[in-house]
Amino acid sequence: MNRKVAVVTGTNSNLGLNIVFRLIETEDANVRLTIVVTSRTLPRVKEVIEQIKDFYKNKSKRVNDLEIDFDYLLVDFTNMVSVLNAYYDINKKYDAINYLFVNAAQGIFDGIDWIGAVKEVMTSPLDAVTNPTYKIQLVGVKSKDDMGLIFQANVFGPYYFITKILPQLTKGKAYIVWISSIMSDPKYLSLNDIELVKTNASYEGSKRLVDLLHLATYKDLKKLGINQYVVQPGIFTSQSFSKYLNFFTYFGMLLLFYFARWAGSPWHNIDGYKAANAPVYVTRLANPNFEKQDIKYGSATSRDGMPYIKTQEIDPTNMSDVFAYLQKKKLEWDEKLKDQITETRVPI
Numbered sequence: 476m477n478r479k480v481a482v483v484t485g486t487n488s489n490l491g492l493n494i495v496f497r498l499i500e501t502e503d504a505n506v507r508l509t510i511v512v513t514s515r516t517l518p519r520v521k522e523v524i525e526q527i528k529d530f531y532k533n534k535s536k537r538v539n540d541l542e543i544d545f546d547y548l549l550v551d552f553t554n555m556v557s558v559l560n561a562y563y564d565i566n567k568k569y570d571a572i573n574y575l576f577v578n579a580a581q582g583i584f585d586g587i588d589w590i591g592a593v594k595e596v597m598t599s600p601l602d603a604v605t606n607p608t609y610k611i612q613l614v615g616v617k618s619k620d621d622m623g624l625i626f627q628a629n630v631f632g633p634y635y636f637i638t639k640i641l642p643q644l645t646k647g648k649a650y651i652v653w654i655s656s657i658m659s660d661p662k663y664l665s666l667n668d669i670e671l672v673k674t675n676a677s678y679e680g681s682k683r684l685v686d687l688l689h690l691a692t693y694k695d696l697k698k699l700g701i702n703q704y705v706v707q708p709g710i711f712t713s714q715s716f717s718k719y720l721n722f723f724t725y726f727g728m729l730l731l732f733y734f735a736r737w738a739g740s741p742w743h744n745i746d747g748y749k750a751a752n753a754p755v756y757v758t759r760l761a762n763p764n765f766e767k768q769d770i771k772y773g774s775a776t777s778r779d780g781m782p783y784i785k786t787q788e789i790d791p792t793n794m795s796d797v798f799a800y801l802q803k804k805k806l807e808w809d810e811k812l813k814d815q816i817t818e819t820r821v822p823i
């Protein structure tokens with residue numbers, strides 16, 4: 476039985492879970508697929524493994540020709556020692572990784588400007604739920620590692636992890652899939668604030684960094700046999716923003732999402748399964764020798780609810796400066812962490 480290993484960061488998110496569901500549905504037959512669940516906490520690992528088991532046994536129709544098993548990785552990308560430990564874990568257990576979905580991300584949202592939200596909905600309902608400006612993001616938040624928190628969580632932490640497990644990704648001729656967003660316009664990133672500590676749009680800025688990091692690295696990764704893509708899942712319901720909503724505003728949001736789809740928005744996928752279309756498409760159905768990698772693959776849904784893939788160009792402006800910054804930061808952390816994990820069992 477051919478063994479494959481899939482690492483999905485932030486597995487216990489709406490998108491992470493549905494990426495795993497779609498991978499189970501589309502993986503080759505006669506494969507033993509090891510799903511490495513990642514989370515910051517063990518309870519969320521256990522919770523998501525039970526959900527995946529239920530899908531596999533009761534919904535997937537793959538019980539007879541696909542074996543799955545599980546592993547887990549506790550990692551917090553805002554903590555570099557945690558990232559190093561995650562690398563150490565992978566390095567001890569696996570010599571090859573076949574899929575890495577860089578799905579985990581966070582925002583430092585501090586609620587919603589409801590007056591602003593009502594104004595935007597009244598003046599431009601489609602824009603209000605496609606390109607919202609009324610979510611409040613804290614400014615200047617740094618991690619304990621003294622980096623911009625969102626820069627580290629969504630970009631540098633995962634990038635550093637990738638550089639450490641490159642041997643496993645190379646051996647597995649892996650697909651690396653970065654999850655970006657439609658809100659990653661160049662306007663969200665300034666070269667004077669690459670760590671996103673001065674901006675009030677650090678989440679959007681981090682997704683711009685993801686786009687540029689992908690453009691800067693996919694060609695060299697290709698030389699190692701690794702196929703990297705950047706995708707965006709459109710817009711879908713998520714635990715991270717549902718916590719700001721009550722019964723009325725949640726259903727008001729859903730109503731606006733369906734209105735947006737009816738009004739012609741391709742991006743209102745609304746459910747996580749539709750949102751997970753593009754992340755799995757690029758790993759399972761795209762032919763890496765023909766499909767372009769310098770574009771962003773988006774999960775889209777038509778007015779009548781049919782899912783499809785819609786691509787977008789990526790503006791490469793500032794790619795080299797951003798990548799140089801990340802490479803320099805990597806060398807800094809290689810030095811800082813070089814004695815962090817040492818063999819303590821010294822033979823007598």
Ligand SMILES: NC(=O)C1=CN([C@@H]2O[C@H](COP(=O)(O)OP(=O)(O)OC[C@H]3O[C@@H](n4cnc5c(N)ncnc54)[C@H](OP(=O)(O)O)[C@@H]3O)[C@@H](O)[C@H]2O)C=CC1
Pocket residue numbers: 484485486487488489490491513514515516519550551552553577578579580581628654655656657707708709710711712713714715716
């Ligand atoms: N929802 C939407 O409409 C859109 C979402 N996206 C992107 O899709 C992806 C998934 O989004 P969604 O399903 O809403 O996810 P959620 O925001 O609901 O969950 C985020 C996930 O990321 C993990 N995570 C957050 N911070 C960290 C950290 N510091 N270290 C490690 N893991 C972390 C969490 O894991 P745990 O808590 O288990 O540790 C959680 O599983 C994200 O990259 C998001 O930016 C893009 C466009 C639109």
Ligand SMILES: CC(C)=CCC[C@@H](C)[C@H]1CC[C@H]2C3=C(CC[C@]12C)[C@@]1(C)CCC(=O)[C@@H](C)[C@@H]1CC3
Pocket residue numbers: 587592596603604605606607610655656657658709710716719724725727728731
């Ligand atoms: C207006 C009403 C009745 C409720 C507020 C709903 C908002 C919480 C919700 C509407 C559009 C959503 C949205 C995102 C977060 C939650 C909303 C603002 C994102 C910013 C999530 C992350 C992304 O990558 C963007 C593409 C999303 C854009 C839409």
